[in-house]
Amino acid sequence: MSLFPVFIIAGPTASGKTGFAIELSENFKEKGICCEIINADSIQLYGDLKILSAFPSPEEMSRVPHHLFGILKPFETYSVGKWREVAEAKIDELHAQGKVPILCGGTGFYLNAIVRGIAKIPDVPASYRKEVWERFQKIGRGKFMEELLKLDPDNKLNPNNTQRILRAYEVVSFTGKTLSYWWSQGNNSKYKNIKTLVLLPPKEKLRENILKRAVQMVNNGAMEEVQEFFSRYPNYKGPLDRVIGFTELREFLSKKISLEDLIDQMVIRTRQYAKRQSTWFRNQMPDAKFVEGGSDVISEFANFYLSIDKKV
Secondary structure (H helix, E strand, O other): OEOOOEEEEEOOOOOOHHHHHHHHHHHHHHOOOOEEEEEOOOHHHEOOOOOOOOOOOHHHHHHOOEEOOOOEOOOOOOOHHHHHHHHHHHHHHHHHOOOEEEEEOOOHHHHHHHHOOOOOOOOOOHHHHHHHHHHHHHHHHHHHHHHHHHHOOOOOOOOOOHHHHHHHHHHHHHHOOOHHHHHHOOOOOOEOOEEEEEEOOOHHHHHHHHHHHHHHHHHOOHHHHHHHHHHHOOOOOOHHHHOOOHHHHHHHHOOOOOHHHHHHHHHHHHHHHHHHHHHHHHHHOOOOEEEOOOHHHHHHHHHHHHHOOOOO
């Protein structure tokens, strides 16, 4: 087990994670400690919708080295286990160089895979997964979710996240136990000294950030980004369908909704998503430090780093 530190900056969308992670990195740099940022956001693994996925800007990425951003093509999928494997390889590489990794993102399943590890879920045969996919196509999303909730009543997955609801259905129907059960069996983290911070701005501040971000995305080229994407992939169906604003912008470009409706729908969906994320972090990461932000928190990270006996 590595004793060298791992920092985690988590929180709901639009909470200021990227800016905080960069500020933390630069603060440590002044102390002679090199930090690098590893992406823990499932959407930012894709490089085709940088504006809609709130990618760090080129200026931000030039200030601190960033890893695992834009590494996937639009049709590729990435399981929690695969992300963990790649993220741990990058963490270990940075540790070997005497650097501190900062995992930054809002995909809680990814972060928990580092903090708690993940249990070995029995393999689901490809033939069975194909049957589940065919059933999904046959009965439709609504009926499929009804069946999933009968099998797994505590399931809180977003019904629009096709990849995850298919995976949840496959596992519970094939193994007889839910994904949450299997996840609860994991307790095999490679890292002892993990410091986790969850940014939770006041509700009104978060709502303000969400509205501001939606307007900025539209003004900064999100329409052109989606238009260009569909010029390359006119019949696209895949993981990026769940990006907030993706479907709404397509409807706007098809003149099905107005600009005002576009902004309103993006804001509503983002608020709902942020609420689900905040609830998840409170329930699933109780050992994290929950803060609104501030320089005192950065000092706390520095004190944590200095207090531990570091060993790769």
